[in-house]
Amino acid sequence: MPESSPTSPKRRGRLFRFSAAFFVLLAVTGYLVVQYVTGGTRAPGCKVISSEGGESPYEFTPEQAVNAATIAAVGTGRGMPERAVTIALATALQESGLRNIEHGDRDSLGLFQQRPSQGWGTEKQIMDPTYSAGIFYEHLAKVPDYTQLPLTVAAQRVQRSGFPEAYAKHEPDAELLAAALTGQAAATLTCQGRPATGTSAEAAATGPDAVRAALVRDFGRDALQEAGAEVSGTTAADPSPNMTAEAHGRTVTVPVPDGKKTDGAGRTERERGWQLAHWAVANSSALHIARVSYEGRVWAAGSTDSQWRATGTTGAAGAEKSAGSVRIVTGQ
CATH class of the missing domain: 1.10.530 (Lysozyme)
Structure with a gap:
């Protein structure tokens, strides 16, 4: 029986390059998966489009x-x-x-x-x-x-x-x-709405109370107090971030009066409503927000295209059609 010949240097070189390329590919794939799941700096997730359709998103x-x-x-x-x-x-x-x-x-x-x-x-x-x-x-x-x-x-x-x-x-x-x-362009911001992961305080604090606390943090207390915001049907006379929502409720309602009244910066109430709606979508991963509706449009987390869609005219969807409030439904 002839002796088996040792592996040639050329073959060993090919095996080494193949192995190195495989491990590099594995490492890159792992990195991209981590970035996608955790919402890292290169993770996809949110998009803003032009209301006129002429600019790149x-x-x-x-x-x-x-x-x-x-x-x-x-x-x-x-x-x-x-x-x-x-x-x-x-x-x-x-x-x-x-x-x-x-x-x-x-x-x-x-x-x-x-x-x-x-x-x-x-x-x-x-x-x-x-x-x-x-x-x-x-x-x-x-x-x-x-x-x-x-x-x-x-x-x-x-x-x-x-x-x-x-x-x-x-x-x-x-x-x-x-x-x-700022609400100037309606229904132009969407996100995939993946649940946030990790141990940060923002990711961990979810539910109606966390949404109200974040609203107060970003917009100031007057943003809720003047509008008479509701959490699970309970009017919030004092928009304290520590207010306890009803255990069975997952909805934060921020009234936006109908009409064209403007604020100090010249924004209409409709624009204020779309600002609040887009704010909620932008915070959907961090606050586990499942659905946002305003002015007959609804955004839902986890949909394939994450677009704003027209609500129905009957049933629960019809209840969301009112332009008079922004409804934010949390997943917890």
Whole structure:
């Protein structure tokens, strides 16, 4: 019987390359799966389209959606116009990619890369998206005629960045986001609504109480108090985040009076309603929101295309058709 020949160097080389390629592919697949499940920086999940259909959609992650919705809510809560929200969103897109990061140049932190050493607040304050957005708007409001300035100029007078022209490339995406998240463009923001995972406090706190607490956090107490928001049919006279909802209820109702009355920033009540509806969809993963309805349209988590659809005219769906309230149904 002839002796078996040893494996040739050429064959060993092929086996090594095949094995290396296999493990690289396995590692990349594992990374993408983790990113998809956890809502990481490259995970798909949310999309904003143009109401006129002419611009490319902007796709972003559930984490980015929550932060963008907070920035918009804080701005409108302060009576800032849509242009201010666009400037803030473009700034956060450039500075952090709409992620609340704990690092940056020197001591820069958070969504806007604000520096404690430069008087923007403590590290804890800056890492609070509501605070960081608020302090950004506070500085922006002091810029004379900022709504008439080019976006790069307005942002730079707040940020004092070493790369002021970098803000310009984010203006189209920021405009799409601002139109949706201030309610100017109806039914233009959708998310897949995957349940959030992990151990963060935001992901863990779900249900009607958590939704109301988040509304108060982003819009301020007046956002619920003036509207007389309801949780599981119980009117909330005091919009305290600690109010206990009925155990069997999973619905938060925020009344939006019919009509065309405008607020201090010139927004109609209908636009306010769509802002609240889009805010809820943006927070759907973090707060386990299963369904949002307003003005005869409904969005449901887990649908194949995550689109806003017309509600029915009878039964439970018909009850959601009223334009007079935004209904947010949680999954817990």
